[in-house]
Amino acid sequence: MNSKSDISLDRLAALVPDGAMLAVPKDSSGVAMAATRELLRRSVRGLHLLCVPTGGIQADILIGAGAVRTIETSAVTMGEYGPAPYFTAEMRESGIEIKDSTCPAVYAALQAAEKGLPFIPLRGLIGTDVLKHRQDWKVIDNPFASGDPIVVLPALRPDFALFHTPLADRYGNVFVGRQRDLMTMAHAASHTLVTVENITDDNLLDDPARAGSVLPSFYVSAIALAPRGAWPLALWDVYPDDEAAIARYLALARTDDGFARFLSEWPDGERAAA
Amino acid sequence: MSFSQTELLITSIARLLEGCRHVAVGASSPIPGAGALLARHRCAGGMRVSVLGSIAHNAFTNGGVELFDSAAEGRIDAFFLGGGQIDGEANINLVGTGSYPRGEVRWPGSFGSAYLYYLVPRVILFREEHSRRVMVRKVDFVSAAGVSQAGIYRPGGPYALLTGRCLLMFDRSRRRFTLKSIHPGQTVEEIRDHTGFDFDCPADVPQTPVPDARMLAAIRSTIRDEIAETYPRFAAGLAGA
Numbered sequence: 101m102n103s104k105s106d107i108s109l110d111r112l113a114a115l116v117p118d119g120a121m122l123a124v125p126k127d128s129s130g131v132a133m134a135a136t137r138e139l140l141r142r143s144v145r146g147l148h149l150l151c152v153p154t155g156g157i158q159a160d161i162l163i164g165a166g167a168v169r170t171i172e173t174s175a176v177t178m179g180e181y182g183p184a185p186y187f188t189a190e191m192r193e194s195g196i197e198i199k200d201s202t203c204p205a206v207y208a209a210l211q212a213a214e215k216g217l218p219f220i221p222l223r224g225l226i227g228t229d230v231l232k233h234r235q236d237w238k239v240i241d242n243p244f245a246s247g248d249p250i251v252v253l254p255a256l257r258p259d260f261a262l263f264h265t266p267l268a269d270r271y272g273n274v275f276v277g278r279q280r281d282l283m284t285m286a287h288a289a290s291h292t293l294v295t296v297e298n299i300t301d302d303n304l305l306d307d308p309a310r311a312g313s314v315l316p317s318f319y320v321s322a323i324a325l326a327p328r329g330a331w332p333l334a335l336w337d338v339y340p341d342d343e344a345a346i347a348r349y350l351a352l353a354r355t356d357d358g359f360a361r362f363l364s365e366w367p368d369g370e371r372a373a374a
Numbered sequence: 375m376s377f378s379q380t381e382l383l384i385t386s387i388a389r390l391l392e393g394c395r396h397v398a399v400g401a402s403s404p405i406p407g408a409g410a411l412l413a414r415h416r417c418a419g420g421m422r423v424s425v426l427g428s429i430a431h432n433a434f435t436n437g438g439v440e441l442f443d444s445a446a447e448g449r450i451d452a453f454f455l456g457g458g459q460i461d462g463e464a465n466i467n468l469v470g471t472g473s474y475p476r477g478e479v480r481w482p483g484s485f486g487s488a489y490l491y492y493l494v495p496r497v498i499l500f501r502e503e504h505s506r507r508v509m510v511r512k513v514d515f516v517s518a519a520g521v522s523q524a525g526i527y528r529p530g531g532p533y534a535l536l537t538g539r540c541l542l543m544f545d546r547s548r549r550r551f552t553l554k555s556i557h558p559g560q561t562v563e564e565i566r567d568h569t570g571f572d573f574d575c576p577a578d579v580p581q582t583p584v585p586d587a588r589m590l591a592a593i594r595s596t597i598r599d600e601i602a603e604t605y606p607r608f609a610a611g612l613a614g615a
Binding site for chain 2: 126176231248278
């Protein structure tokens with residue numbers, strides 16, 4: 101058994117120090133909710149949360165729990181369920197720093213990091229207030245054609261990428277299916293932490309039909325088993341959203357007492373769904 | 375044959391997409407999604423439709439970035455954007471009202487608008503609520519600008535604004551909307567009353583074409599089934615065959 105695969109969930113969560121830049125995927129790509137619960141249990145603080153490229157219930161819970169200092173995202177929403185309550189309220193009232201982005205800028209800045217580049221150009225953006233408020237982005241003249249201003253973004257190299265997938269192997273390789281965003285995140289991040297539904301003894305790279313959808317172990321710092329680890333969110337086509345649980349979060353998160361109650365009920369809800 | 379407001383909007387979208395080779399539909403967009411699937415149905419498969427969030431109607435295999443990459447390469451002909459606020463120069467605001475960043479109301483964020491609005495040739499603005507709260511003189515925050523200065527690389531931009539009251543077309547050189555058609559039951563005066571910006575209005579504005587029997591039959595069977603995969607609750611609210 102590879103020492104970094106199959107560690108406990110609390111040990112995996114303990115690897116993320118306060119103040120880390122943490123990259124997390126959008127709701128449909130495989131969100132490590134059980135690991136998020138463990139992060140909150142150890143009262144993580146001061147996170148720079150990078151949503152790739154948008155956030156949902158995970159971002160909202162981390163904000164509600166006071167774990168976030170900076171959020172960098174193209175949007176935070178709970179989709180068909182409605183607005184994310186803590187994000188919506190805290191952006192008006194609190195001191196959380198927001199770095200409003202646009203989806204392709206998040207991807208492009210991560211792609212710069214995975215290529216080891218200092219920056220990357222991106223079309224669009226000129227004339228928007230998104231660009232105006234991003235002091236870290238610049239407009240340069242295309243060096244290969246005159247009269248063509250273009251935005252450049254500094255590379256984003258997260259300290260950690262954290263996500264959940266159905267399967268890893270005991271060699272530390274991780275199946276990411278069609279969720280190529282997870283590959284990009286892992287390539288760009290200094291460390292990648294993965295939770296999975298199952299760990300197999302077979303080497304995932306041995307099957308050529310599947311190997312192209314496997315994140316090789318050298319990007320992966322730690323893997324923890326977490327059955328139903330995306331709950332209450334869906335995991336791809338493996339299991340659907342727990343709609344009642346998400347609706348209950350929205351109902352409870354109207355007050356801080358209700359939010360605390362959601363956190364205390366979380367382990368039971370996750371177990372009941374597993 | 376009677377029809378619902380939703381069915382009128384779906385058919386209006388399908389008509390706006392005629393001639394497109396590849397239409398993409400973003401998140402939280404059931405009516406645009408149904409409209410795009412209807413457009414594909416009408417041209418017997420001569421159009422590709424990529425519905426984000428769908429598995430059956432989405433062939434992307436390179437992650438979230440593939441939509442943006444293919445848009446920049448000119449492979450996407452049409453896309454849909456909305457706005458908490460939309461103004462008369464087709465600027466859209468998906469971030470919030472008041473000052474920034476601590477304003478009055480915070481919305482989710484700009485998503486891909488600050489990029490796709492510049493690159494996709496036929497961006498259709500869709501917002502069912504047509505009120506002075508939404509259709510404002512000037513947006514509080516520009517998530518994506520309707521028009522750009524000369525010299526800015528911009529093959530894309532606003533094409534039309536479809537609301538619950540009417541259809542307006544955007545003229546990029548004049549930086550103005552023109553009222554194209556009004557939905558059944560609306561008047562030009564009512565539309566002016568509920569719009570916070572000036573727009574051009576011909577002397578005689580036609581009524582928005584209503585869905586024909588074949589389109590209604592398709593929406594109530596094939597399209598309802600297809601959109602149910604991504605938007606089950608929305609599909610459940612559509613009339614059946």
